Amino acid sequence: MNETHLSTSQRDGHKGHVRVLVVGAGAVGAVLAVKLSTVCHVGLLVRSRHVARLRAEGLTISLDGEEQSARFDDIFGDPAEVTPDFDYLLFAVKAPALRGELLKPLAERVPKGCAVSMLNGIESEAVLEQYFGSERVIAAVTRVAAERDKAERVTMLGFMSMDLAPWAETDNARLAGLKSALEQSGIQTVLSARAREMLWHKLLWNVPFNGVCALTDLCAGDALRRPRLRAEIVALMEEVVAVGTADGVGFPADAAAKTIRATEQRFERIVPSMLQDRRYQRPLEWDALQGALVRAGKRCGVPTPRTELLAALLEALDPAPPCLPNRRSKLP
Numbered sequence: 001m002n003e004t005h006l007s008t009s010q011r012d013g014h015k016g017h018v019r020v021l022v023v024g025a026g027a028v029g030a031v032l033a034v035k036l037s038t039v040c041h042v043g044l045l046v047r048s049r050h051v052a053r054l055r056a057e058g059l060t061i062s063l064d065g066e067e068q069s070a071r072f073d074d075i076f077g078d079p080a081e082v083t084p085d086f087d088y089l090l091f092a093v094k095a096p097a098l099r100g101e102l103l104k105p106l107a108e109r110v111p112k113g114c115a116v117s118m119l120n121g122i123e124s125e126a127v128l129e130q131y132f133g134s135e136r137v138i139a140a141v142t143r144v145a146a147e148r149d150k151a152e153r154v155t156m157l158g159f160m161s162m163d164l165a166p167w168a169e170t171d172n173a174r175l176a177g178l179k180s181a182l183e184q185s186g187i188q189t190v191l192s193a194r195a196r197e198m199l200w201h202k203l204l205w206n207v208p209f210n211g212v213c214a215l216t217d218l219c220a221g222d223a224l225r226r227p228r229l230r231a232e233i234v235a236l237m238e239e240v241v242a243v244g245t246a247d248g249v250g251f252p253a254d255a256a257a258k259t260i261r262a263t264e265q266r267f268e269r270i271v272p273s274m275l276q277d278r279r280y281q282r283p284l285e286w287d288a289l290q291g292a293l294v295r296a297g298k299r300c301g302v303p304t305p306r307t308e309l310l311a312a313l314l315e316a317l318d319p320a321p322p323c324l325p326n327r328r329s330k331l332p
Contacts, residue, residue: 018181021045021074021086021113023106027146027273028118029092030059030154035185037070043086045106048077061146063156079105086110088138088178091128092118095288098127107131114174116140116164120206120273121288122199122296125167134168138175139195141202145270149280157270161188165195200244204251205259206289208236210274211310214284214317217275221268224260232306233260239304243293246300278317286314 018040022033025046036042044054058071076082079102089106091098098119107115115132117124118140128137145157162182166175175191182189192198209220212233216223223229237256244251252258263270277284290311297304 017041018088018177019043019086020181021082021089021110023089023091023102024093024097025050025054025059026092027148027154027276028142028144029090030148031061031144031146031156031160032090032092032118032187033072034059034061034068034070035160035187036181037072038186039184040181041074042070042072043074043076043082044072045076045079045082051075051077059154061154061156080109082106082109084110084112086113087174088116089113090116090118090140091124094283094285095119095121095124096283098124100131103128103131114138114178116178118142119288120202120210120285121292122196122203123288123292125195125199129167137167138178139165139167139199141198145267147271147276160186161190163190163192163198165192165198167195196247197249200240200247200249201251201255203244203289203293204237204240204255205263206272207240207293207307207310208233209263209270210272211236211286211290211307211314213272214274214278214286215310215313217279219268219275220263220270220272224264224268230260236306236310239297239302239307240293243297243300243302243304246302247296274314278319281319283320284314284318286311286318290314 020036020040021043022029022036023045025033025044033042033044046054054072054075058069060067060069074083082105089110114136115128116138117128125137125139141163142160143162144160146154147157148154164175164179179189179191209223212223212229213220216229223233234256237259241251241255274284274286290307293307294304294311297307
């Protein structure tokens, strides 16, 4: 086993001056934090109950039998404690965490930092915009096969890549600075000028595969090998395309076929994040994915009967009971 292990203070002598705060240390957050720690200063904002463990142990990710570890000098359990000197705030949390008690103090305490949305769905950027302003929001789409188990171990099952796009008139130099840091850390990164199109194209995969796989306990390839499930996945994709088109987003004529072909060729063994969450009895992201499509469909006057049924079934499976706003956690 090959293991690297440096604290952020040890690494700061040979890295750039970019400072990144990773909000949330689940699978995606952990991978980002460990990889970025090799090229820039990284801080963590996590649930308060995780702070002591992370200060003692740091984070470790595993890929192909090799482990990469990092420890962090800046670990916060409360957004009101965050120092103001971060350039980027990478939100690697689930949608219910994007509430005022998290976002308002961060926007005030880090007045120059860009908020980078790593969340699934099509609604999170607008939430961040309310607190940070459109010019400080960057949309991101991440593609990574990673799993976090009950013991908080994170395993990367494949490569990681990312697309970035300004939500409005984000400073191009700041966008390029984040791209440079990500690429130096080994994360393939592409800049786009079309944030909404980028998010909708990922939703084309997320709505059917996350939902169907979570319901059936099947990986993506196994679901596609069952003719009736394959037909249902295609029908769900057609609803995504119909709503997105009505909302002003362009899709290629063969978007569904290309997405299915790419899944069979490159992502066949992927266990979607919602299925992982179901297996480990964590809250499900159905509202940010299927729920968001249903809401967009109603707004655009496009029916989404299959997605509505899928959302209802996933809601029934969700281990998290309905929460009043004041009972929701600040972080996932």
